[in-house]
Amino acid sequence: MTLLSLMGATACGGSGDGSLGGAAGAPDTLGTSEAELTGTEVTLPVCDPALRTSNWLCWLDGDKQTACPSGQTPWSHWLHPYSAATYVRADPLRGAREVKAASLYWGTFDNFLYRVEKVKCDLANATYEAASWSRYTGSPVLQAKLTSYVDHIRPAVVRGTAFVSLDEYYCAAAGGCSTATTLRLVIKQRGGPFPDWIQVASRDLPIVQHAPVGAFEVETLVEPGMQVTFELYVVNSYNSISELIFHDLRLFTETCIPDLSNPGQCMP
Numbered sequence: 001m002t003l004l005s006l007m008g009a010t011a012c013g014g015s016g017d018g019s020l021g022g023a024a025g026a027p028d029t030l031g032t033s034e035a036e037l038t039g040t041e042v043t044l045p046v047c048d049p050a051l052r053t054s055n056w057l058c059w060l061d062g063d064k065q066t067a068c069p070s071g072q073t074p075w076s077h078w079l080h081p082y083s084a085a086t087y088v089r090a091d092p093l094r095g096a097r098e099v100k101a102a103s104l105y106w107g108t109f110d111n112f113l114y115r116v117e118k119v120k121c122d123l124a125n126a127t128y129e130a131a132s133w134s135r136y137t138g139s140p141v142l143q144a145k146l147t148s149y150v151d152h153i154r155p156a157v158v159r160g161t162a163f164v165s166l167d168e169y170y171c172a173a174a175g176g177c178s179t180a181t182t183l184r185l186v187i188k189q190r191g192g193p194f195p196d197w198i199q200v201a202s203r204d205l206p207i208v209q210h211a212p213v214g215a216f217e218v219e220t221l222v223e224p225g226m227q228v229t230f231e232l233y234v235v236n237s238y239n240s241i242s243e244l245i246f247h248d249l250r251l252f253t254e255t256c257i258p259d260l261s262n263p264g265q266c267m268p
Contacts, residue, residue: 037157038266039254042148044111046104046128047121049073055082055102062118079119087115087133088170088241096170096241101133110147110229113246130246135172140184140233143244146251150189152224153266156254158201159219160185160230163247166209170241177239179209184233185218191226204235213247228253 045051049058058068059078068077081102088099104119105112113132120129134141150156164183171177187201201220222228230251236242256266 037252037254038257039157039252040148040151041253042111042146042251044104044113044144044146044249045106046113046119046130047079047123051106052079053104053106056080056104056119057082062120073123075122075124077121077123079121081116081118084117087117087135091170094171099133099243104130109145111145113144113249114142117243127247131167132244132246133241134234134236134244135241136177136236136238140235142231143234144232144246144249146230146249148228148230148251148253150222150224150226150228150253152254152256153258153264154256155221155223156256157219157252158187158222158228158230158254159217159250159252160187160232161248161250161252162216162232163213163249164207164216164232165211165213165245165247166207166242167245168243169209171239172241173239178237179240179242180237181207181209181240181242182235183207183216184235185216186229186231186233187218187220187222188229188231189222189226192223194226197229207244213245222253 056079058073059080060066060068060074062078064080068074084100084102086098087101088096090096090098099117101115101117103112103114104116113130115133117131117133132143134143150158162185166181169179183205185203186199188197188199190197200222201218203218205216207214234244259265259267
């Protein structure tokens, strides 16, 4: 299946695996398979040198010891922000190192990764590992967002997928904390009679520290002509600060190629 950057869209097959949308904790109510769907898939161009935001610089290593050669982007490299805010203060008593983070966004704030410390890029395999941080606030913390549009003649499948792993975590205060961390995957829509964003699907999924990379999905049906977003929130345990490694984010929207010989239907 071809993955698409947010700067373009072409037809592709859906990657449904039976992961479903709905209210958080609700039973699954919708399932699809790849052979059944045609659509577009939006991704973030995290490591595309032509779309790199000016605050992010190329390095040959994860510790900023050696900068990339001037005017060159090696197949394997790291991105670090030139300007970043301290998100985690060093605390040797609790084993916490200092973490500085900045946001990655493209064009508008409709497509972004928040609070990113650094990114490992592998252009040869078209993969990346973006270290993104969040802390306990009492509410879910928005960490990533993708935006797309439903181009169909009937309610269409919209699916958000995140490939994520949980790496480091720290206790932010005395008394300890838990590694228990939850990802909240949300799909929203707006358009027509709905000028404001309205949540249409949400799913809470636990993520375990040091587990293999997981594919976390939420899926639902959205009316045609709607703008849609896929938002990923992190729900941290009390007192905790956690580092998520984003390996990929995708927003799939089913599309329709009209069947001219069969009005009102789509091509198979």
